């Protein structure tokens with residue numbers, strides 16, 4: 500009997516990234532000079548597709564007359580948006596609606612007089628974008644280890660929002676610690692639904708399959724995270740970037756293979772690898 504290949508429902512692009520790429524390609528298709536601040540996702544194939552479509556990556560804004568600027572799925576701070584408009588760019592906002600919802604909550608909480616706390620990666624664009632919606636800078640907590648305990652004790656009234664891709668278990672641990680310190684704390688679990696599904700699958704699939712394949716670029720942090728969780732649950736977990744990385748030896752005695760992919764991996768790469776695995780499994 501051949502191997503069974505089980506592809507995760509959440510493998511690859513999330514809804515927000517897919518939407519942003521489609522919007523970028525559609526905008527480029529209409530002609531004009533189209534720009535993007537930084538990379539849309541951490542994946543070489545996607546970046547090359549975007550570049551071939553004529554979209555240029557820039558590191559900083561300059562004169563923007565007759566130029567279109569696409570805002571990425573992770574969103575941006577109000578100052579950057581204002582500056583882009585002031586410089587003359589036509590702005591196409593591809594910010595994920597779920598990130599926009601986090602912006603809305605953060606602003607509303609600040610209006611209520613609460614200090615906004617963001618649980619997320621200090622260096623991530625999404626966190627800068629959330630913090631950049633506020634008048635007063637947000638407190639950013641990325642891990643319980645770097646928890647600024649003394650600073651927290653002074654805060655009487657606060658609200659917590661979460662970077663959309665954070666690990667829910669880690670978030671709940673931090674919120675429990677905050678609740679002991681801040682008398683009036685409101686918590687909004689803004690980890691998005693696609694991320695929750697991804698997390699649920701990566702905690703279940705390595706236990707249900709003999710072997711796990713995690714597809715994604717070496718530069719993708721979320722692919723690395725998926726791989727690490729998978730490996731902690733099933734030693735036969737492998738991270739691959741293309742079908743060339745697959746080694747036949749891995750499949751000795753294997754009956755079921757679970758396949759997932761980071762949020763920046765395009766569908767074409769996933770399908771190519773699944774086809775390669777099906778061939779190994781002796782299926783059409």
Ligand code: SF4
Nearest residue numbers: 513515595597663691
């Ligand atoms: S909020 Fe979720 S769906 Fe939207 S871009 Fe981020 S990870 Fe993707």
